[in-house]
Amino acid sequence: MIGLKTKAAAAAAVLLAAMLGAGTSAHEGGHEAPQIARQKWTFSGVLGDFDAGQLQRGFRVYTDVCARCHGVKRLSFRNLVQPGGPEFPEAGVKSLAADKYKVDAEPNDQGKIVKRPAVLADHIPSPYKNEQEARASQPGGALPPDLSLITKARSVESHAPFYMVPLNMMRDILAGYQESGADYVYAYLTGFKEPAKDVKVPDGMNYNEAFPAPHFTAMPNPFAGGNDAVKYDDGTPQTVDNYARDVTAFLAWAADPSLAERKRLGLLVMVYLLITALLLYLAKRRIWSKVH
Amino acid sequence: MASHESTFRPASRAGKWLDERLPLPRLMHGQFVDFPTPRNINYLWTTGGLLTFFLGVQIATGIVLAMHYIPSAGDAFNSVEAIRRDVNFGWLIRNIHMVGASFFFLAAYIHIARGMYYGSYKAPREVLWILGVVIFLLMMATAFMGYSLPWGQMSFWAVTVITNLFSSVDAVIPGLGTRIVQWLWGGYSVSGTTLTRFYALHYLLPFVIAGVVGLHIWALHVVGQNNPTGLDIKQPSDSVPMAPYAIMKDIFALSVFVLLFAWFVFYLPDYLGHSDNYIEANPLSTPPHIVPEWYFLPYYAILRAIPDKLLGVIAMFSSILLLIFLPWLDTSRVRSAKYRPIYKWFFWFFIISVIALGYLGSKPPEPPYVGWARFFTAYYFLHLLVILPIVGVIENPRALPRSITEAVLGKEPATQGARAGGGK
Numbered sequence: 135m136i137g138l139k140t141k142a143a144a145a146a147a148v149l150l151a152a153m154l155g156a157g158t159s160a161h162e163g164g165h166e167a168p169q170i171a172r173q174k175w176t177f178s179g180v181l182g183d184f185d186a187g188q189l190q191r192g193f194r195v196y197t198d199v200c201a202r203c204h205g206v207k208r209l210s211f212r213n214l215v216q217p218g219g220p221e222f223p224e225a226g227v228k229s230l231a232a233d234k235y236k237v238d239a240e241p242n243d244q245g246k247i248v249k250r251p252a253v254l255a256d257h258i259p260s261p262y263k264n265e266q267e268a269r270a271s272q273p274g275g276a277l278p279p280d281l282s283l284i285t286k287a288r289s290v291e292s293h294a295p296f297y298m299v300p301l302n303m304m305r306d307i308l309a310g311y312q313e314s315g316a317d318y319v320y321a322y323l324t325g326f327k328e329p330a331k332d333v334k335v336p337d338g339m340n341y342n343e344a345f346p347a348p349h350f351t352a353m354p355n356p357f358a359g360g361n362d363a364v365k366y367d368d369g370t371p372q373t374v375d376n377y378a379r380d381v382t383a384f385l386a387w388a389a390d391p392s393l394a395e396r397k398r399l400g401l402l403v404m405v406y407l408l409i410t411a412l413l414l415y416l417a418k419r420r421i422w423s424k425v426h
Numbered sequence: 427m428a429s430h431e432s433t434f435r436p437a438s439r440a441g442k443w444l445d446e447r448l449p450l451p452r453l454m455h456g457q458f459v460d461f462p463t464p465r466n467i468n469y470l471w472t473t474g475g476l477l478t479f480f481l482g483v484q485i486a487t488g489i490v491l492a493m494h495y496i497p498s499a500g501d502a503f504n505s506v507e508a509i510r511r512d513v514n515f516g517w518l519i520r521n522i523h524m525v526g527a528s529f530f531f532l533a534a535y536i537h538i539a540r541g542m543y544y545g546s547y548k549a550p551r552e553v554l555w556i557l558g559v560v561i562f563l564l565m566m567a568t569a570f571m572g573y574s575l576p577w578g579q580m581s582f583w584a585v586t587v588i589t590n591l592f593s594s595v596d597a598v599i600p601g602l603g604t605r606i607v608q609w610l611w612g613g614y615s616v617s618g619t620t621l622t623r624f625y626a627l628h629y630l631l632p633f634v635i636a637g638v639v640g641l642h643i644w645a646l647h648v649v650g651q652n653n654p655t656g657l658d659i660k661q662p663s664d665s666v667p668m669a670p671y672a673i674m675k676d677i678f679a680l681s682v683f684v685l686l687f688a689w690f691v692f693y694l695p696d697y698l699g700h701s702d703n704y705i706e707a708n709p710l711s712t713p714p715h716i717v718p719e720w721y722f723l724p725y726y727a728i729l730r731a732i733p734d735k736l737l738g739v740i741a742m743f744s745s746i747l748l749l750i751f752l753p754w755l756d757t758s759r760v761r762s763a764k765y766r767p768i769y770k771w772f773f774w775f776f777i778i779s780v781i782a783l784g785y786l787g788s789k790p791p792e793p794p795y796v797g798w799a800r801f802f803t804a805y806y807f808l809h810l811l812v813i814l815p816i817v818g819v820i821e822n823p824r825a826l827p828r829s830i831t832e833a834v835l836g837k838e839p840a841t842q843g844a845r846a847g848g849g850k
Contacts, residue, residue, distance in 0.1 A: 312694055389704075411681040
């Protein structure tokens with residue numbers, strides 16, 4: 135019966151592996167896509183946190199480039215000020231909201247809805263009033279999606295053979311890897327390449343190697359202007375790669391504004407539970423020693 | 427209830443007064459302090475406590491979420507985002523509830539596999555086992571409806587696919603299946619009406635589960651716990667009182683399991699979910715690949731392995747309902763697989779089959795996956811319907827120890843549960 139405990143442990147491990155194995159479904163879609171490289175993000179891993187400077191640059195890229203067609207409607211102006219985000223100065227965000235954005239006010243005493251300047255509590259207005267207007271303003275009638283959740287709503291497929299699945303899962307679980315959406319968005323933003331000669335890109339579509347096959351996407355290359363399209367004032371080199379990286383970090387924050395708080399609290403909880411588990415184990419050992 | 431001397435002595439006059447009128451403290455003391463637990467149960471026997479804990483966690487976090495959630499097609503997705511972004515610690519409560527469902531199922535699967543390995547379903551524990559299957563079915567219904575509530579793309583399309591299964595009844599009685607599906611939907615398609623009724627049921631069913639869990643624990647305390655030898659408690663030295671021994675072990679195991687749980691809650695909250703569920707439900711856009719949550723993947727693989735829709739649905743439901751008959755399908759007179767040299771191998775192949783079906787359920791229904799899914803589906807049913815009854819008859823079990831005490835202190839010391847982690 136030597137093997138009993140081992141077997142019990144093996145059973146638990148196998149079930150765990152099953153569960154984790156299933157977890158890969160999150161990264162697998164039904165269609166072919168190219169391998170997308172994992173990027174280094176400041177917000178990845180157990181100790182990860184957003185870099186406020188990067189988020190500020192990313193917000194600038196968003197407003198200068200993306201905001202023409204894409205909203206981030208789930209963000210409020212106040213989010214731009216709060217800790218763990220871009221941490222813009224409050225006065226700056228207040229005047230940005232008031233000067234650049236108008237929102238519907240409550241009906242006035244004539245029942246008319248007039249516009250008023252936005253305040254910190256308002257959600258950031260989207261460029262279009264509704265889906266119909268958004269589609270009508272696009273050449274091919276495509277809908278530019280809201281970007282508030284885009285890094286959570288995308289993922290990278292795994293093409294690993296089945297026997298690699300448990301190992302890959304263990305690796306990702308131990309590393310706390312949750313950035314496949316950000317990896318995809320970055321790969322997409324930098325994925326506008328010349329297609330192979332025999333590929334015929336339909337009218338109104340653009341070739342993007344990161345986009346799922348057949349790699350045709352309605353969005354044109356947002357950084358077609360090349361380097362120096364967006365002005366950075368903190369000395370960071372103005373390159374397309376930096377634009378893509380910074381705006382992806384900004385969108386990752388927009389999708390998960392509580393990330394910093396989550397990871398900070400998580401660390402405390404893990405330390406607390408580790409100590410508790412150790413003490414409980416010692417107590418358990420002491421109590422059971424009486425049985426023999 | 428399993429008979430044993432009560433050591434309950436009311437400490438105060440008020441306690442004595444209550445004891446003579448409603449002896450609830452005496453009942454609790456008898457069932458959760460004095461209650462004899464086999465001294466050799468291993469850590470797999472801590473999963474029952476884990477499951478009770480997770481039921482409590484899901485109900486507690488669920489009630490808080492219900493205070494902020496709006497069950498309508500237009501607002502459901504937005505309200506979940508508001509919980510994540512605007513409610514104080516809403517992100518934490520939502521993560522606990524979402525990851526908690528997965529860990530609830532993980533613990534349940536370990537619990538069920540333990541019962542199958544050690545023959546815990548055999549006489550006199552048939553009713554206990556059947557109640558467990560009922561809880562499992564209720565859990566699945568609750569989890570399925572809960573998954574619809576965020577009203578993301580996977581929520582919507584999973585509901586569409588699964589409710590549509592009932593239309594397969596049309597193959598038997600034309601029109602009836604369609605009527606059932608429309609009755610479930612409350613309309614001619616999955617809509618806000620469907621969401622609202624699923625929400626109501628999702629709030630109701632956990633309390634039904636809690637009730638059946640009460641019966642499950644009651645039945646357990648009538649017949650007593652099984653243990654790795656599968657032997658009954660025959661003498662005082664075979665058991666230890668539940669408190670502090672089993673309780674302490676349960677609490678330690680719980681702390682380790684919660685440690686793993688917290689890792690997912692804080693660092694991998696979305697790992698077990700699907701990214702499409704962060705896209706708001708859109709009836710006009712079907713995701714390229716609809717998959718259920720991981721804990722439903724084996725049944726999903728069984729469903730898709732069978733080419734005929736109605737037969738697939740029947741196979742999927744019977745893969746769980748068959749478990750009700752396990753006490754009678756297994757003909758062996760020995761409970762624990764430890765003493766069953768042939769069954770043991772089939773058991774592990776059964777476990778591997780379920781895991782393989784889980785993997786295949788996450789893959790598109792095309793070659794080579796479908797072929798393998800058919801193979802493992804075939805084994806699933808072969809195991810329950812043919813192998814179990816036959817092996818029980820032809821197998822020559824190994825010699826059983828005379829008692830639990832002998833198993834622990836006799837020939838094989840230091841490997842049994844009572845000693846595992848015990849004072850050395």
